[in-house]
Amino acid sequence: IQKTLNEWSSQISPDLVREFPDVLECTMSHAVEKINPDEREEMKVSAKLFIVGSNSSSSTRNAVDMACSVLVVAQLDSVIMASPPIEDGVNLSLEHLQPYWEELENLVQSKKIVAIGTSDLDKTQLEQLYQWAQVKPNSNQVNLASCCVMPPDLTAFAKQFDIQLLTHNDPKELLSEASFQEALQESIPDIEAQEWVPLWLLRYSVIVKSRGIIKSKGYILQAKRKGS
Numbered sequence: 181i182q183k184t185l186n187e188w189s190s191q192i193s194p195d196l197v198r199e200f201p202d203v204l205e206c207t208m209s210h211a212v213e214k215i216n217p218d219e220r221e222e223m224k225v226s227a228k229l230f231i232v233g234s235n236s237s238s239s240t241r242n243a244v245d246m247a248c249s250v251l252v253v254a255q256l257d258s259v260i261m262a263s264p265p266i267e268d269g270v271n272l273s274l275e276h277l278q279p280y281w282e283e284l285e286n287l288v289q290s291k292k293i294v295a296i297g298t299s300d301l302d303k304t305q306l307e308q309l310y311q312w313a314q315v316k317p318n319s320n321q322v323n324l325a326s327c328c329v330m331p332p333d334l335t336a337f338a339k340q341f342d343i344q345l346l347t348h349n350d351p352k353e354l355l356s357e358a359s360f361q362e363a364l365q366e367s368i369p370d371i372e373a374q375e376w377v378p379l380w381l382l383r384y385s386v387i388v389k390s391r392g393i394i395k396s397k398g399y400i401l402q403a404k405r406k407g408s
Contacts, residue, residue: 181360181401184208185367207250213396214252215386223395224387225251226258228299228321230354231265231280232378233404239380240283244292246400247382256384259284260297260321262350272301274308285315297321299348303333310341319344355381360403378403 188206215223229243240261247256263272264280277298284296297319298306306320320338322330324347338345357377365373378401385397 181355181399182363182367184211185363189368212250212398213386214250217252220253222389224257224389225253225384226260226387227256227382227384228260228262228348228350230262230350230381230383232355232357232360232380233265238283239402240280241287242402243380243382243400244287246402247384248292250400251384251386255291256293258295258297258319259287259293260299260319260346262299262354263301272305274305274312277305277309278312281309281313285313288315295319297344297346299323299350303331303337306334306343307337310343316341317343319346321346321348323348323350325349355401364403375406376403377406 185206187208215225225247227244227247229240231239233239244256244259248254261277261280261284264276266272266276281296284293287293288296295318296315298309298317299321300323301309301320306317310316320334320343322334322345330345335345337343355378360378361373361376364371364376380402382400383397384400386395387393388395
């Protein structure tokens with residue numbers, strides 16, 4: 181984020197920042213490898229979405245739409261939803277997941293996404309979501325930092341319902357509001373960094389199916405100015 185903001189701010193007019201517009205599109209086009217339409221069938225485009233701010237589930241659609249636009253594709257092959265942020269001391273429940281999952285289901289039905297998955301759900305949480313959902317999760321990521329061996333009950337449930345268990349090592353908080361504002365202030369000194377809050381972060385990978393190698397990867401982030 182810091183590097184992108186530094187490079188972007190060095191190329192724009194200082195007047196743009198002084199005006200404090202509500203929308204700043206910080207894109208370095210040379211850093212994004214768009215997908216050639218002729219090669220689309222040979223590529224698998226997967227993404228993991230991290231909801232950062234306490235905002236509506238519309239972030240899900242915004243993130244997928246932006247990823248499709250940046251990569252110039254009509255749909256993403258898979259999207260994994262990281263568990264949404266909840267208050268300290270509160271256990272993640274089906275109610276927390278439902279609004280985000282419903283939006284993912286809508287995106288599957290409108291053919292923006294092929295398959296959807298979850299992250300860090302235990303057997304009970306995954307079972308509740310599976311039984312409630314219209315579009316079933318096809319995968320669940322497990323953090324290897326918290327468990328060296330897959331829990332047997334989770335493994336058995338996933339096998340029964342053909343859910344793929346994957347592993348990841350993402351930190352619990354990938355991006356905090358404070359660290360984002362710090363990066364923003366250092367890159368663009370004239371901006372009122374404390375006015376901006378990150379909403380979501382999407383990490384994408386473009387994989388060559390036949391060879392199983394990553395052709396390109398990157399992050400897309402959306403932040404909002406308070407009150408806008």
